[in-house]
């Protein structure tokens with residue numbers, strides 16, 4: 001038996017190991033349950049939020065925040081030649097920082113600047129604008145590109161961060177992201193519980 005296993009590829013060994021573990025009633029912990037159908041339906045709720053303009057317009061791969069929706073007359077780059085900032089910080093170029101116009105709360109004027117503390121662009125590696133559902137899913141799960149976060153950290157960030165919270169209270173005439181911070185937190189928890197599957201690219 002041992003000799004046979006040595007000759008098999010690791011994948012084949014895994015396939016063999018599962019039935020043996022059951023037969024021998026071993027101490028090996030059960031593998032995490034991946035329920036693809038339930039997982040993908042939870043992911044769809046998460047994706048509907050992350051890809052929504054109130055989130056994605058700050059999560060861009062290039063240097064320009066976006067404006068999108070009927071309120072802006074379509075989708076376009078942010079007016080006033082606003083840039084990520086030549087220091088890469090996301091706070092804008094010296095002389096035209098985001099906080100020159102964006103304060104800690106929304107302007108009450110129609111087409112006035114919305115606001116939340118520390119208003120800035122998300123780092124370029126956290127890009128969602130124009131990306132597919134599979135691409136956003138892969139990014140969220142990649143600690144190299146998500147700020148070194150576990151999925152638990154991502155869920156907590158969505159529940160507690162103020163820039164995220166703005167997406168559901170974006171000010172006059174802007175369409176809010178679907179659902180709520182709490183519902184999205186819960187969807188991420190549910191998604192994790194069934195193995196956090198991503199759609200096939």
Ligand code: HEC
Nearest residue numbers: 054055058119120121122126140146147154163164167177
């Ligand atoms: C005003 C700009 C802005 C808006 C609007 C915004 N974000 Fe972000 N987001 C950021 C910045 C900046 C970071 C980086 C913060 C950090 O790493 O600590 C970030 C990071 C994140 C992260 C963590 C890492 C990752 O992989 O992306 C998540 C999750 C996230 N945002 C979710 C959202 C969601 C959901 C919304 C909409 C409901 C949203 N954000 C709206 C600026 C924004």
Ligand code: HEC
Nearest residue numbers: 053057065080082083091092097098101111112113120121
């Ligand atoms: C010169 C002023 C000014 C500067 C500087 C500025 N903004 Fe804005 N921004 C505005 C105004 C005004 C609006 C609202 C326009 C409207 O409602 O028609 C806005 C709207 C936005 C929105 C909302 C888009 C949406 O999805 O609803 C985002 C995101 C945004 N700005 C990001 C930034 C970021 C990030 C920076 C810095 C890198 C920045 N802005 C710098 C004036 C500015």
